[in-house]
Amino acid sequence: MHKLAKRLDHFSDSVIRRMTRIANQYQAINLSQGFPDFDPPQALIEALKQAAQQGPHQYEITWGSREFRQLLAKKQQRLMNIEIDPEENILVTCGSTEAMMCAVMTICDPKDKVIIFSPFYENYGADAILSDATPIYVPLKPPTFEFDKQELRQAFEQGAKALILCNPSNPCGKVFTQDELEYISQLAIEFDAYVITDEVYEHIVYPPYQHLYLANFPGMQQRTISCSSLSKTYSITGWRLGYIIADKSIIDGCKMIHDFLTVGAAAPLQKAACAGLALTDDYYAQLTQTYMAKRQLFLQGLDKIGLSYYPPQGAYYVLVDISAFNPFKTDFEFCEWLIKEVGVAAVPGSAFFKHPEYRYIRFHFAKQQQTLIDALERLSKFKEKLLCLKN
Missing domain, CATH: 3.40.640.10 (Type I PLP-dependent aspartate aminotransferase-like (Major domain))
Incomplete structure (x- = not known):
């Protein structure tokens, strides 16, 4: 059989969508793939x-x-x-x-x-x-x-x-x-x-x-x-x-x-x-207000947990710095562990950088308020779970 097209050698499946599949497998809260859990207008x-x-x-x-x-x-x-x-x-x-x-x-x-x-x-x-x-x-x-x-x-x-x-x-x-x-x-x-x-x-x-x-x-x-x-x-x-x-x-x-x-x-x-x-235009003004509230809730939660991040100026994603907490060789391994043991899905930051950058993971906050509260509650325990892993 002839080999398949060489272009396939240069990229893989979507890491973002892959994290959703793993999240579904372990019934984790999906803060990886950026879609809401609420209805349209x-x-x-x-x-x-x-x-x-x-x-x-x-x-x-x-x-x-x-x-x-x-x-x-x-x-x-x-x-x-x-x-x-x-x-x-x-x-x-x-x-x-x-x-x-x-x-x-x-x-x-x-x-x-x-x-x-x-x-x-x-x-x-x-x-x-x-x-x-x-x-x-x-x-x-x-x-x-x-x-x-x-x-x-x-x-x-x-x-x-x-x-x-x-x-x-x-x-x-x-x-x-x-x-x-x-x-x-x-x-x-x-x-x-x-x-x-x-x-x-x-x-x-x-x-x-x-x-x-x-x-x-x-x-x-x-x-x-x-x-x-x-x-x-x-x-x-x-x-x-x-x-x-x-x-x-x-x-x-x-x-x-x-x-x-x-x-x-x-x-x-x-x-x-x-x-x-x-x-x-009232709809778009309200949309901004809605996401401002979600952003504030999620970022304040990250502050309480003690995670560093770059405050997003737009969109509904936040890159979180995990360099102080990552005992794994790659950020993908970290994200898999986060799904299985903590119950929250993120995207490994290396999926977004030309040169592998293992410091970051990406969360999104396009979720209902209660979903974000539940995700933050689970994330608040991740340091404790990491400590158990190291021991």
Whole structure:
């Protein structure tokens, strides 16, 4: 038998999703894979019931239903402060995962170079490999996770065709500043490169920090591929509804990739999700307040336990420093022990860093208040359990 494709040698299964499977096996509280344990807004649930009864149940237009694109254009045009034509500038995808894959495949030829900030969401490296592109990793340096401007310039000087920007960032919760985004814009224009943004946490940002859309910066609308989804904003991660907003020339290319990659996102779910896109700004303000409360509860709990962390500026993840407590050879072994013996699931931080970094594990706090209280109660005993392990 011929060997399988060589690209499979360069990445494994998702470590994040693997931790969920182990958590399920041991009935641990899952603070690894970032999905809520609470329902979406009632308006979406009611709209889904109606869509189940009335349809549509057949294929939609491959690049997204007209109503969905019109409502999305209206919402994002107001937020991004750019002109968005629902016919020319939007592609609806099967989650932001497909949006990012479509964007990279549309932009990159084999051996093209793509800049990725490290730590990074694990899919980005896989996206580059599956597109036969070459990633260039630029570190975001703990504890503040800022990048060195000269290192970023040197990455562009290597001939990078694109940069992937997760803002707010998964896993570290960094929100990029105006100065940082201006510098990225300057380099993209100077070196004639594209920027692919992952903005799925655009509505989960904690004051005084503010999410700024790169596409709105001077000279960037034509070279920015803005990817996002409804998953985190409306707590519908299982609906798999994402989108790309970009210049028509880019969207036309993305449409061709998408057409043969997945054909289209689920028609009845697009119909139901329109109820979310039609919500007023009050919903997004309340969403921020909700996650601010969860963030405060969880971080105060970590303080009481005596764990060090970098306070997230956005998204709902926190990187916790375990270097003082890890008796294992790897952070993966630590996370397996945490699931089996403590009953809480986290993601080993090495899954997010180009160079193995065993100091961190990632928790998420997109859970009901009681779930977080229960998880913190279990975590409060982990030092005692570690002591028993050492003895």
